[in-house]
Amino acid sequence: MNEVVLEVKNLTAAYQKNTVLRDVNFQVEAGSLTGIVGPNGAGKSTLIKTMLALHPVLSGEVHFFGSTYKKVKKRIGYVPQRGSVDWDFPTIALDVVMMGLYGQIGWLRRPTKTHQRMAFEALDKMGMADYANRQISQLSGGQQQRVFLARALVQNADIYFMDEPLAGVDAATERAIMKILDELKAAGKTVMVVHHDLQTVADYFDHVLFLNRTVIKHGKTNDVYTEDNIATTYGGSIRLIGGRIGNVVHPVKQ
Incomplete structure (x- = not known):
């Protein structure tokens, strides 16, 4: 068994009087790539935010x-849902990535040329070097997601949490993101990803955490x-076709 880098014990969280998570328990090993899956309203985003004191x-x-x-917290990187970000904020892509270095730079100090180079290299790794000086509001959804992933990468964290990084992106961006996640795993990093597409879970993740307000099951994908x-988890019926998910029928639980 690899080193346990994350341990959650009896975690319960709520919005006002509505309990969203109840008695959540699991452990995560170093170097794993975990998909967090479950229906709408299952508490997937809340789980990440609660673990990160948000x-x-x-x-x-x-x-x-x-x-x-x-x-x-300096060892932990976070990519929020794209929809939760104010993309009209007047800043360029390079500066967004630079925000991932503030733990090193300090909030009252100016970034050095080394910091700028690190941010540019992270953008380049995501295929976004040509857009370094572009206003983020002028980027497509997939490009914005690549910039946010670059911001997380430049932190050089040990654990990354990503909230639906593949939602609403084009196929090329999805491939680029998964390539980076595989590279992080190969480098011994630990990654947890909220994911919505059941058909790709088995291809993308070596561990799965089934969540519906509590942990239904967690372990190796196989x-x-x-x-x-x-x-x-979904409270419905499914069909496995050749090892893949067929029709998934389930009520949307809020």
């Missing part, structure tokens, strides 16, 4: 590397990505 915890504990998020676990 949403209050009602009860339970979250430990990164045996410590609290506050003590190790072991837990089954018709029964999917049906239990």
